[in-house]
Amino acid sequence: MTDTLDTLDHIDRKILQLLQQDANLSATELADRVGLSQSPCWRRINRLQQAGYIRRKVALLDRQKLGLGIVVFVNIKLSSHGWNMLNEFEAAIVGFPEVMECWTMSGGMDYIIRVVTKDIESYEQFLRRRLLQLPHIQEAQSHITMTEVKNSTELPLG
Amino acid sequence: MTDTLDTLDHIDRKILQLLQQDANLSATELADRVGLSQSPCWRRINRLQQAGYIRRKVALLDRQKLGLGIVVFVNIKLSSHGWNMLNEFEAAIVGFPEVMECWTMSGGMDYIIRVVTKDIESYEQFLRRRLLQLPHIQEAQSHITMTEVKNSTELPLG
DNA sequence: TGTGAAAAGGCGCAAAC
DNA sequence: GTTTGCGCCTTTTCACA
Numbered sequence: 001m002t003d004t005l006d007t008l009d010h011i012d013r014k015i016l017q018l019l020q021q022d023a024n025l026s027a028t029e030l031a032d033r034v035g036l037s038q039s040p041c042w043r044r045i046n047r048l049q050q051a052g053y054i055r056r057k058v059a060l061l062d063r064q065k066l067g068l069g070i071v072v073f074v075n076i077k078l079s080s081h082g083w084n085m086l087n088e089f090e091a092a093i094v095g096f097p098e099v100m101e102c103w104t105m106s107g108g109m110d111y112i113i114r115v116v117t118k119d120i121e122s123y124e125q126f127l128r129r130r131l132l133q134l135p136h137i138q139e140a141q142s143h144i145t146m147t148e149v150k151n152s153t154e155l156p157l158g
Numbered sequence: 159m160t161d162t163l164d165t166l167d168h169i170d171r172k173i174l175q176l177l178q179q180d181a182n183l184s185a186t187e188l189a190d191r192v193g194l195s196q197s198p199c200w201r202r203i204n205r206l207q208q209a210g211y212i213r214r215k216v217a218l219l220d221r222q223k224l225g226l227g228i229v230v231f232v233n234i235k236l237s238s239h240g241w242n243m244l245n246e247f248e249a250a251i252v253g254f255p256e257v258m259e260c261w262t263m264s265g266g267m268d269y270i271i272r273v274v275t276k277d278i279e280s281y282e283q284f285l286r287r288r289l290l291q292l293p294h295i296q297e298a299q300s301h302i303t304m305t306e307v308k309n310s311t312e313l314p315l316g
Numbered sequence: 317t318g319t320g321a322a323a324a325g326g327c328g329c330a331a332a333c
Numbered sequence: 334g335t336t337t338g339c340g341c342c343t344t345t346t347c348a349c350a
Contacts, residue, residue: 016224019216019219020216020218021216022214022216023181023216023217024215052223053219053220053224054218054219055217055219055220056179056180056217056218057182057217058179058215059177059181059214059215060178060213060214060215060216060311061212061313062211062213065209068314071261073261073263073270090307093307094307094308097314097316100308100309100312100313100314101309102307102308102309103303103305103306104303104305105303107302109301111307112303113308117314143265143267144263144265145261145262145264147262148261149248149251149260149261149262149269150251150252150257150260150271151261152258153258153311154216154255154258155226156255157255158255
């Protein structure tokens with residue numbers, strides 16, 4: 001619980017790597033993929049989980065099959081940069097399920113967000129009725145994506 | 159198996175919603191969260207999985223704890239747009255573990271990619287020795303992110 | 317389709333080595 | 334780190350409304 005565990009050997013990394021690809025792998029299966037027996041492997045998994053390296057396990061759904069055809073990147077600039085403005089804006093963004101990502105940027109633009117909706121009409125709805133309703137938005141440039149070449153949750157552990 | 163299943167009722171959606179948040183939920187647990195008993199719930203899960211709504215289950219790791227401090231969006235423009243160029247470029251991108259996302263864009267820029275590395279030096283390495291080694295890159299604008307406000311894998315099923 | 321129960325197997329988990 | 338083992342829970346199925 002108070003385990004610092006600030007150093008990972010190559011077996012730990014391999015375990016994490018495999019779990020990034022398939023969270024259903026049991027301790028038993030993982031064990032022989034990394035060349036270990038169950039118990040020590042199970043212990044490592046637990047340590048990794050309790051130390052917070054593994055945040056959660058989730059199901060990834062098929063966006064197209066669910067009828068979510070539109071993905072848009074939006075560059076946003078706020079007109080006012082007070083601490084309260086930023087916090088309010090970010091809280092609102094986190095609350096929008098259509099916004100899957102939001103990052104603050106160094107340089108010109110303040111934020112980049114990625115929005116997912118069913119179609120162009122519903123994107124327009126989101127934009128006008130949700131996003132642009134937020135105060136202090138100076139600029140919001142929408143960049144519609146066409147094809148998803150890669151969209152991974154695997155962090156590079158090389 | 160040959161089930162088309164092109165219509166999901168609100169229970170299916172709720173199951174998917176819950177699995178998007180926690181892939182470890184058992185059929186039993188899911189059952190009483192959606193107000194059903196185990197068997198029909200289990201059947202729905204199977205249908206959803208076999209119909210491809212659930213693509214995979216993965217572990218999400220802690221980027222910061224793993225020492226991956228740098229996230230950069232790169233806008234890329236190619237100098238030549240032949241079919242072969244695009245395919246070669248995309249194949250290379252998919253092969254780079256540092257690139258977690260890659261989308262083609264409508265409008266000016268051809269691609270946007272999200273790159274994750276350990277630090278600025280390793281990003282520079284990636285840029286010079288990997289990305290800019292690819293042929294036909296006309297322009298690559300790096301936009302370094304500062305803070306991760308939101309980074310979700312949950313598709314909006316509302 | 318949803319309900320209830322029930323078999324079988326695997327897995328988490330821990331103890332001893 | 335290894336091997337062994339117990340008990341639980343999960344998945345999976347079957348008869349029935």
